Amino acid sequence: MTTWYGYRRPDGSVGSRNFVAVIPAVTCANDVANAICREVQGTVTYMHHQGCCQLPPDLDRVTETLISLGKSPNVGAVLIVSLGCEGTDHARMYEELKATGKPTEIIHIQELGGVSKAIRIGTDIARRLVMEISGIQREPADVSEIIMAIKCGASDTTSGMASNCVIGYVADKLVDLGATVIFGETTEFLGGEHLLAKRAVNEEVGKKIFQIVNEMEERAKSIGCDMRRGQPTPGNIAGGLSSIEEKSLGAIVKSGTRPIQGVLEYPEHVTTQKGLWIKDSPGREPEILTGMAATGAQFMCFSTGRGAPQGFPSMPVIKICGNPNTFENMKDDMDLNAGLIITGEKTIEEVGEEAFALLLEVLNGRMTKNEAIQYFSAIDIHCLGPVI
Amino acid sequence: MEELKIALKVNDLDNVATIFANGIKDGTEVEIRDKRGNKELVTVIGDVPYGHKIAVKDIHVNEQITKYGEEIGIATHEIKKGEYVHVHNLDSMRGRGDWEKEEKQ
Secondary structure, three states: EEEEEEEEOOOOEEEEEOEEEEEEEOHHHHHHHHHHHHOOEEEEEEOOOOOOEOOHHHHHHHHHHHHHHHOOOEEEEEEEEEEEOOOOHHHHHHHHOOOOOEEEEEEEEEHHHHHHHHHHHHHHHHHHHHHHOOOOEEEEHHHHHEEEEEEEOOOOOOOOHHHHHHHHHHHHHHHHHHOOEEEEOOOHHOOOOOHHOOOEOHHHHHHHHHHHHHHHHHHOOOOOOEEEOOOOHHHHHHHOOOHHHHHHHHHHHOOOOOOEEEEEEEOOOOOOOOOEEEEOOOOOHHHHHHHHHOOOOEEEEEEEOOOOEEEEEEEEEEEOOOOOOHHHOOOOOOOOOOOHOOOOOOOOOHHHHHHHHHHHOOOOOOOHHHHHHHOOOOOOOOOOOOEO | OOOOOEOOOOOOOEEEEOOOOOEEEEOEEEEEOOOOOOOEEEEEOOOOOOOEEOOOEEOOOOOEEEEEEEEEEEEEOEOOOOOEEEOOOOOOOEEEEEHHHHOOO
């Protein structure tokens, strides 16, 4: 049996990290949340750009995503920073997070008399929360309690032939061990959705896969242009990917080969779901990483070819590089070299086993490269409608 | 003698292969290999950057270009065996809001 060690939360979930999350309820509260985090170690914040002057479905989406971030097992306590007049539902955030049993507090900048006072009071609260949860000890957890998020970014043609194959190997292995694996990037299903739909557990899930791809494609097409340069990116194209179809066919390799259980909405948090799931999300890092952390993933395996260094504040991100040249060039940002598959020095299985061993170490507390240098502030929440 | 460069053909249905090597110039000879171990020498037409593709057979205008055994686009020009295949002679079939806009006008 494979055991790892994590922080068990009141709802039974297990985290790989033990942070106090200082959550801005709206983008206008970012600077206060960030100032509090600078003062208190063991805290993280999410510098998003949403939460006001948006249509109600998007405001609900932002509220629910922020709640799900607070529910993440990597978060031990929460301080919500509200401005006071935002469009998100800060009262609902507080109630739902309090109900999880985690220590939860909220401050309102306008009510407290402004920024300086809110920072002072918020800092005192955050310090108390950190001291309260810092004594929690890691406990043994089963491999089936792992929730792995997967993603590829700054891809080139090595991604689909090396690093995504490694993640696919790990995804299959974790699914077989009873764990949960989440992949997304709906835009990068275009051209490969029929292959994913064939793996759906039932007809309904298969239809849903076609539906989310169609919705994403229609949103892109409504602008009236060729989506190239947006997807694939100039970097993807310079890396040899000629079309979204080619990018997608390489991208979906990372989902492995096991059946697809269903589709999660962007803000949705995993509770009892096991096996392989899709999170409906775009491919861009700031938004999908937020969506994946909201899922409750304890970590992410991130495949890259051109070299994408970003991480996420409360979710360790393991960078697996498929391009041997990039790995040499960006060694300080890349955690694992899958480029050795391209050079013929290692097999997918060999690097896959290395990735599996590394992910257990990361779950147990070993820092990833982007985590150690705190390269993770560029985050956002994916919304569907306009800012009005 | 310089080491022979390899062009990888992933699926039997593919009409392109990917070259993971630096310094592939017009006239370079590469060996196309597939998963069954079949090998074929071909002369590259055009300069091909690391990780980019060449045609493994002649491809005609509007013919499907196939990788992983699936459609990755259509040919916009006549493409010769060994020729560099990328956005200059391959058109994506998806996310084409520009085509829909033209139809509406």
